[in-house]
Amino acid sequence: MPDLGSERGSLVETHKGYNPRVIVFYLFITALLLILISGLAYQQLIRSDSFHESERKQNQRRVLVPGPRGNIYDRDGRPLVANRPRFAVNLYLGELRKEFRTEYIRIRKAYREADDKNLPTSTQMERIARFTVVKRYLDQINRTLGREEKLDSDDLEKHFRQQLLLPYLLVDDLEPGEYARLIEQLPVTSPLQVYASSIRDYPSGSIAAQTLGYVTANDAIEAAEDFPGAELTTFKMKGTLGREGLESRFDSLLQGETGGAIYRVDPAGYRINPPLSKRQPVHGHNLRTSIDADFQTAAEKAMADTELAGAAAAIDIRTGEVLVLASKPDYNLKDFIPRLGYAAARDITERGAWLNRATHGLYPPGSSFKILTAIAGLRAQTTDPEVLINCPGFYQVGGRRFPCHDGHAHGEINLATAIEKSCNVYFYKVGLDMGVEALAAEAKRHGFDKPTGIEISETRGMLIPDPAWKKERRDERWFPGDTANMAIGQGDVLVTPLQMAAFTASIARDELTTTPTLLHEENRLSQHSARSGLTSAQYAALVAGMEACTVTGTSKVLQAPFMKIPGLRIAGKTGTAQKQTAKGTINFAWFICFAPIENPQIAIAVVIEGDTPGEETAGGRYAVPIARAILKKWDDKQKAPPSAFKNFAPSNPASVAPAP
Incomplete structure (x- = not known):
């Protein structure tokens, strides 16, 4: 028989106490974990303020409202240029979100039931829905006032895309009787609201027209340096800019102090009330002229x-x-309110009245x-x-x-x-x-x-x-x-x-x-x-x-x-x-x-x-x-x-x- 004992040593397995490859693997994983933990710590502890600021900029918007211009008086305190309220009907599109969605679903269903092969895209149906809802509100105003105002689809869409936080102007320059009827009939909670702004008025007529000057619309109103939110996306209501004469020379004095508010917005850009902060606009300084x-x-x-x-x-x-x-x-200062028309401008030019x-x-x-x-x-x-x-x-x-x-x-x-x-x-x-x-x-x-x-x-x-x-x-x-x-x-x-x-x-x-x-x-x-x-x-x-x-x-x-x-x-x-x-x-x-x-x-x-x-x-x-x-x-x-x-x-x- 063979001697098994002589071969026993060759059959015994031997093991080392560690495997170098495993240790390298563990070290690699540990390094990755450390990098991950360090990155998370950096993001959470060090860059958290930056993220909070970025988030704030994304979900906050600033709205600026111009202050009324100061008045211009003659030497005895009689008003030459003043302000009068101008009433308009505004529609707050941000409050119509549910109505837009409901109308969108109705339109989509109608197209599908009709088996229309020319089915509009989702974006087109959203636009149709917005137009339909806003037109219903305009029709309501027209019935109340006996007007025949029209709705411009492109203008509405431009406002929705670029100025959603601002009210959309439906009807401008209401007569006193129209204003009274709307105030009586519109519910307080209605997205339709009567908005009062101030425009130039001339109690003494158009005397000293070229000396006083006139104003035009200004889309670039500015807030005071201490007004918060300069880094936020900002929407601006239209203000005025002095042109010619005293209105131009003392524009910075007559300009009111801009007010406004900061709002939170949802991911779709709709405003969330109430505002986070608010400042009322301030009336501009008055000007006492030497004119009698x-x-x-x-x-x-x-x-x-x-x-x-x-x-x-x-x-x-x-x-x-x-x-x-x-x-x-000279020219009639009232022709510049709210804006000078082409025919009036041409007449002034032809008469040499500028x-x-x-x-x-x-x-x-x-x-x-x-x-x-x-x-x-x-x-x-x-x-x-x-x-x-x-x-x-x-x-x-x-x-x-x-x-x-x-x-x-x-x-x-x-x-x-x-x-x-x-x-x-x-x-x-x-x-x-x-x-x-x-x-x-x-x-x-x-x-x-x-x-x-x-x-x-x-x-x-x-x-x-x-x-x-x-x-x-x-x-x-x-x-x-x-x-x-x-x-x-x-x-x-x-x-x-x-x-x-x-x-x-x-x-x-x-x-x-x-x-x-x-x-x-x-x-x-x-x-x-x-x-x-x-x-x-x-x-x-x-x-x-x-x-x-x-x-x-x-x-x-x-x-x-x-x-x-x-x-x-x-x-x-x-x-x-x-x-x-x-x-x-x-x-x-x-x-x-x-x-x-x-x-x-x-x-x-x-x-x-x-x-x-x-x-x-x-x-x-x-x-x-x-x-x-x-x-x-x-x-x-x-x-x-x-x-x-x-x-x-x-x-x-x-x-x-x-x-x-």
């Missing part, structure tokens, strides 16, 4: 009677506050500029109040004969008579004797070469020409005839009506400049600038000539029984300027004045544009009656008790920051 509504109305009515274009400006001589700033043609002629109209000043020429001549000592100059009816300059304004010889006349009669010859000689440099320098001393500094926009195209300008602009030399024309406010001289009113106010104070302002301040200090440089005798002669102009001179119509203002002494100067056009020569009628002479308080400048080539448009005939209408209202106000013209004080009339 009575004077402004009187000026505009008198201008409208001429049926011609033009402008008028009146200034408080002591303070520089603008009492009147009128321009014709232009504020008081601040942007550029005109040769004509004989009204002779007051400046007189001052320049007196300061240059090329004339004196008692110096006599012979007027044979013309003045020879080189080979050209320059006529006097009416073609008549005035004979030997002094300064006061030359102003009274508006003698061209006198001022031709004064201008030529002093030279263009002295004349241009004096005009610039009085600010005729730059804007007045009023708060609203004004042209920078005013022009006081001189030899350097003519050489640069036209590459021509200056001729004596240019000086003669400039001396009587013709040639290339261009000024605005507001400049002429400010100049007249300065003359009334015997000073150089007046800075007009459209803001009213109670007890404003008197405005002063450097003195004109005239002696008392020279100034007296200048004013005497201007008074004679209104009594026996070119504006003596003010003494007619139907024009005279008893007890009011007026210093004035008429002017008639010409402009060459493609159709012929157009005349501009001017009148500047201040009153009362013994205590100057109001200065006025008026210009009226002729519309027929070759037709005489004299200042005494066209411009003087407009100034007289303003003066009559001013005189009536001086004689009336102070309370007779006061309406009410605005809640914050002085909330106007100084113009930068």
Whole structure:
């Protein structure tokens, strides 16, 4: 037999205490678990705030609501621009979710039962369902109000996709009776609600239209820096933006403070009430202007009677506050509410009514500029109040004969008579004797070469020409005839009506400049600038000539029984300027004045544009009656008790920051 014992050792299995492969596997699993645990810990402990913030941004929305604009008042607290409620019917689509779903199921069932092979897609049926539900509500409103409003499918869908949190406008601008019926019939819990917003209103009509300006819709309203939720998706109700005039210049002041709320939304984007936070919008600051509504109305009515274009400006001589700033043609401010239509915009453009002629109209000043020429001549000592100059009816300059304004010889006349009669010859000689440099320098001393500094926009195209300008602009030399024309406010001289009113106010104070302002301040200090440089005798002669102009001179119509203002002494100067056009020569009628002479308080400048080539448009005939209408209202106000013209004080009339 074989010896089994000798082979036993070869049959015994041996085992090691560990397997290296298993250990490696365990280590790998352990590492993965550690990585997983570390990742979870990082996400839960370290990045949890980031996830919470991301979640908040996904399920929260911010809705901004503009505050009402501030009101604009005249100097006595009478509203020129205010707000009125505008009522509209809004539908809150977020409250119709169940109705949309029910209608969707009904439509889908109807298509399937009809075995329609042209079955709409799910998205199309959802759109049909929304339109059907909203139209039922609109039909309800139409039956109640007797209207025939239509529903725009594309507009509805755009609102649903982009502005679901905002109410959908069904019917706008309800009449008072319609508003009353709806308030009575609509349940409080109805998704249909009457919404009140504020729109501009004009209690004084459309006076000072270009000065006040207008507003347009603004889709980009902004919230204050401390308003929460700037990082959230934000929906904005439409606000307003000031355009032109005071509405534009003080837009940031008039703008109300934006309010709004932050809402939670579900995954479909529907709002969940109540809001997480809410802030009420705040009314904007009011603006107290220097305009006097009575004077402004009187000026505009008198201008409208001429049926011609033009402008008028009146200034408080002591303070520089603008009492009147009128321009014709103008526009109806109510046409801009809620928005300006194409036909109305085209009409404004065709009539040239966008232009504020008081601040942007550029005109040769004509004989009204002779007051400046007189001052320049007196300061240059090329004339004196008692110096006599012979007027044979013309003045020879080189080979050209320059006529006097009416073609008549005035004979030997002094300064006061030359102003009274508006003698061209006198001022031709004064201008030529002093030279263009002295004349241009004096005009610039009085600010005729730059804007007045009023708060609203004004042209920078005013022009006081001189030899350097003519050489640069036209590459021509200056001729004596240019000086003669400039001396009587013709040639290339261009000024605005507001400049002429400010100049007249300065003359009334015997000073150089007046800075007009459209803001009213109670007890404003008197405005002063450097003195004109005239002696008392020279100034007296200048004013005497201007008074004679209104009594026996070119504006003596003010003494007619139907024009005279008893007890009011007026210093004035008429002017008639010409402009060459493609159709012929157009005349501009001017009148500047201040009153009362013994205590100057109001200065006025008026210009009226002729519309027929070759037709005489004299200042005494066209411009003087407009100034007289303003003066009559001013005189009536001086004689009336102070309370007779006061309406009410605005809640914050002085909330106007100084113009930068």
